[in-house]
Amino acid sequence: MMQGEGELNHLERPSPLNEREKVLIQDSWAKVYENCEDAGVAILLRLFVNFPSSKQYFSDFKHVEEPEELERSVQFRKHARRVMNGINTLVESLDNSDKVASVLKLVGKAHALRHKVEPVYFKFLSGVILEVLGEAFPEVVTADVAAAWTKLLATLCCSINAVYEELGWTSLSTSTG
Template sequence: MCSSRSTLGFQMERKQGEVDHLERSRPLTDKERVMIQDSWAKVYQNCDDAGVAILVRLFVNFPSSKQYFSQFKHIEDAEELEKSSQLRKHARRVMNAINTLVESLDNSDKVSSVLNAVGKAHAIRHKVDPVYFKILSGVILEVLGEAYPQVMTAEVASAWTNLLAILCCSINAVYEELGWPHLSNSTS
């Protein structure tokens, strides 16, 4: 079980409680790995559109998440966000990182390495509160479920939920190892 700490006084915009299920993780089964990889192959065919849809949903539903993006943090309109070349570039990076994880599910060292690098970059360089990984994970599940209902069956969605819980727990562990609360008070 993974526990997560968020910054004191942080108010997260929440629609329902959609990220609570990302608190618990367990190792992926072989069946879950296959389901995740098979479903991701279909999603990744449209990686640009899917990535943009995920980030636009994140920024519209959780506007405080835009604070980390100087290039488009003042854009309020969803259509304008969709057109932002900087948002599109970041969406591609997010989708490529997920793709690397999914392709590497049989290689725990590679998965750990990628998550460690992502966690360190977001903690040290970008100073992103780790709660946003849980929020993003909830948005990913929501968008994929809506955009790919034939692919994201209940069983596949459950496997993805477990993978994203593992991701959140791993990122949180990196943040804790780095002493995250102290990093948030440092200057760049």
């Protein structure tokens, strides 16, 4: 097994967000969500540039090479909006752990069963989200805000991973250990 492989399966669940962290996330997200589609497009573009293998899961645009062409794609923009709306639901529901768990379970099941997405891509996406938000909103994403988002996204990855494990997900990269 290569270094780093399988580490996603052994992430420790972070402690729950405290009230201050929830407020930091919600306040920063309000500013990001004002430009929902543009932020979503920037996040997905960065994911595809940094992790080109992630495009394999998108039949509508997996063969599109040029970022400019992706930006113009109606399907691409639609998926970017869907990602942002999903994040928005989580952020709005931070005080309702049952709803957060329910949303993450639905997302995990859909991506495992229907889309067959390797769970490591959620870790990649989390890093990209932090990177893009920090660059696009430097005045909003302070060190404390970034730390709160890191904790939220780690929780998301752990929750999605748990759903995959519940479903008995196996992959070539993690089943040969």
